[in-house]
Amino acid sequence: MDFKLLKRGARGPQTELLQLALRREGALKEAPDGVFGARTEAALKDYQRRWGLAADGIAGPASWAALRPWLTGYRRVTLRPGDTLYRLAERYGVSLSAVETANPGVDPRNLQPGGTVTVPLPFEVVPDSVRFTSAALALCAEGLKARYPFLTEESAGSSVLERPLRLFRFGEGPRSVFFNGAHHANEWITSPLLLRFLERLSAAFAENGAIAGAKAQELWSRSALRLLPMVDPDGVDLVTGELGPGDPAYARALELNGAAPGFPENWKANIRGVDLNLQYPAGWEEARRIKFAQGYTRPGPRDYVGLAPLTEPESRAVYELSLANAFALTLSYHTQGKVIYWKYNGYEPAGSEAIGRKMAALSGYSLELTPPESAWAGYKDWFIQQFDRPGYTVEAGQGTAPLPLSQLEEIYRANEPLLVYAMTAE
Numbered sequence: 001m002d003f004k005l006l007k008r009g010a011r012g013p014q015t016e017l018l019q020l021a022l023r024r025e026g027a028l029k030e031a032p033d034g035v036f037g038a039r040t041e042a043a044l045k046d047y048q049r050r051w052g053l054a055a056d057g058i059a060g061p062a063s064w065a066a067l068r069p070w071l072t073g074y075r076r077v078t079l080r081p082g083d084t085l086y087r088l089a090e091r092y093g094v095s096l097s098a099v100e101t102a103n104p105g106v107d108p109r110n111l112q113p114g115g116t117v118t119v120p121l122p123f124e125v126v127p128d129s130v131r132f133t134s135a136a137l138a139l140c141a142e143g144l145k146a147r148y149p150f151l152t153e154e155s156a157g158s159s160v161l162e163r164p165l166r167l168f169r170f171g172e173g174p175r176s177v178f179f180n181g182a183h184h185a186n187e188w189i190t191s192p193l194l195l196r197f198l199e200r201l202s203a204a205f206a207e208n209g210a211i212a213g214a215k216a217q218e219l220w221s222r223s224a225l226r227l228l229p230m231v232d233p234d235g236v237d238l239v240t241g242e243l244g245p246g247d248p249a250y251a252r253a254l255e256l257n258g259a260a261p262g263f264p265e266n267w268k269a270n271i272r273g274v275d276l277n278l279q280y281p282a283g284w285e286e287a288r289r290i291k292f293a294q295g296y297t298r299p300g301p302r303d304y305v306g307l308a309p310l311t312e313p314e315s316r317a318v319y320e321l322s323l324a325n326a327f328a329l330t331l332s333y334h335t336q337g338k339v340i341y342w343k344y345n346g347y348e349p350a351g352s353e354a355i356g357r358k359m360a361a362l363s364g365y366s367l368e369l370t371p372p373e374s375a376w377a378g379y380k381d382w383f384i385q386q387f388d389r390p391g392y393t394v395e396a397g398q399g400t401a402p403l404p405l406s407q408l409e410e411i412y413r414a415n416e417p418l419l420v421y422a423m424t425a426e
């Protein structure tokens, strides 16, 4: 990942990442605000001085490399004579079991000076205070795998701009389930939501503990969870400001946007202006008829169905992943209304309504039928049609997208029991 050279006056999500690292390290007191001002500069200089870097207040390659552990949440440490895992845990302020979890291949009675071990740092990897770009996702992916080596990551494919579609796996059970987020760019809060769930689930598993009342070890042995937190990484990078006016992709999107207000935060589509959740072959013609009648007849920020189903690599990747895995249940996360949608076009998969009711009770959301104007060509629609199994759209949170990060904690609390339940529901 390419970090830009940042100095005073810089703005945007990379400045937020810089501020996040400085705050976690202790150099910066304030929460990230994305504006590289006097306080950020002073904090960076302080950090550079203490860590033996040239104290120029500019975040260049050396500073970014030194700050990286505060973004990924772990550090590779070279063992010194006399080091034990216990001493390392004490030195870095984490539990011994966290260090042991991160080093499954290391024999604690036989540590060799000069060897290296992974040491988690004392904070959660997934941040709740920065705009969650594809770069933030990459950092979290690296950190979560380092801290929880039992987690695996595959690529489900790549986006138009060749960003990887990161797919995580937790569990070795027979029941295969699939949770996805950010089919819609400006609903990117669903990415840290799902990733935070993965982190807390993994932490509970490592500690032989429970999450939302369920034993994590049992979830591991009953379920195989596949989690794709960001279906539309290019669109997310546009909405969050990671792609700026200097980027050709930004310029093209701006042109497609035309006169639509609120660019780029209004952007739901992928970077080519196709709505990824109107791309699936389940009533696509019907979706096309409805959306064209509403005036969405060409690529733009939202509601354009594309020239045909599955023309976009992101939707196609999710489609192919689903065909290859034949999931028992799927959840697709969106952010518009504290509602769970279940049925598709007369299909009522066995058990689906009962599971939906239980999920509604656990989250406090209502279980409803998809409104007729958006009842076609979505992922859940196709999944239900293809497999006749329970598939849901969860509209977490309420308000104009993108929802503010201040809602993340509340949304997470509402959804954790639902997510745990969905891993084994039948």
Ligand SMILES: [Zn+2]
Binding pocket: 184, 187, 333, 334, 335, 336
């Ligand atoms: Zn949505």
